[in-house]
Amino acid sequence: MGNEMAIHIQEVELRRERFQLGPLSLEVPKGCVTAIVGPNGSGKSSTFRMLLNLIKPDKGELSVLGHSIANQKDTGWKNKIGYVPELFGSHEDKLRASDKTDFVRKWYPNWDVNLYREILRMFEVDDSIKLGKMSKGTRRKYEFALVLAHRPELLLLDEPSSGFDPLAWRSMMSFLHNYMNDGERTILMASHIVDEVKRLADYIVFMVQGRILGMYEKDELLSSWxxxxxxxxxxxxxxxxxxxxxxxxxxxxxxxxxxxxxxxxxxxxxxxxxxxxxxxxxxLNLEDILAVLIEQDRQHIRA
The missing domain is CATH 3.30.70 (Alpha-Beta Plaits)
Structure with missing residues (x-):
């Protein structure tokens, strides 16, 4: 890995009544695609929310693009981040997509309306429709256009292709490859789609029950197991x-x-x-490797 890190997580813990995340330590290199792979409930979405300062850890330190999340006075780094969650709240359902766009674009000096329109055309999305009337896949395509239009330095993608048809999936893969071409952008994604991980990721992080089992360079991982x-x-x-x-x-x-x-x-x-x-x-494929790591982790805990 290079010396520059887009994300630094050190001994972070998040404690809830029925779930504990961490302690987590992870460094995500700049200019690369890092994929978090693991079963549902592993803590992937909670990790994204902590990185966005939407929930606060009980312990540990997080920094994004060189900025400490604990520093409340420095929020400029959020303009450099794009986030597409796995699920969307219902509070925006009565809002037309274009109205949401008009509101969001005001927060980004580098907003590119031509890029926004290009992505909508690519995915065949009409932004005059109310968000609540969109299918899950269409809503996700719209959110991609919204997030990518300000050309974020860091993309956080939680199950990016959920609800996508095969044609839209291929278009998204091609777009994200092009997005990474300048070597300055970074993607951290959580995905259970093996083809997605294999085609996009440079590094793979295995995460289970709130803990990281290991981080591996993708090609080395798949050739050595x-x-x-x-x-x-x-x-x-x-x-x-x-x-x-x-x-x-x-x-x-x-x-x-x-x-x-x-x-x-x-x-x-x-x-x-x-x-x-x-x-x-x-x-071995990724599912096989994850299964072996999970079983080894269970044996370690029992021991």
């Missing part, structure tokens, strides 16, 4: 604990053993040195 199949008889008598990257070892039937490793190349070299033939291999 593999499943190997070996003969149980060849493995017998070997010091399996010395195998690098070994996460899971289980019976695969017919005398074979299934090995899940986070260090594919090192595991393969270890097998060569130990004269163990790898009979089959398969790269």
């Amino acid at each position: 593999h499943m190997f199949y070996v003969s149980g008889s060849e493995l017998a008598g070997k010091d399996a604990k010395s195998m690098p990257g070994n996460c899971v070892m289980e019976d695969a039937g017919c005398g074979n053993v299934r090995i899940i490793t986070r260090q594919a190349m090192e595991t393969e070299r270890w097998c060569e040195r130990e004269n163990i033939e790898i009979m089959g291999r398969q790269a």
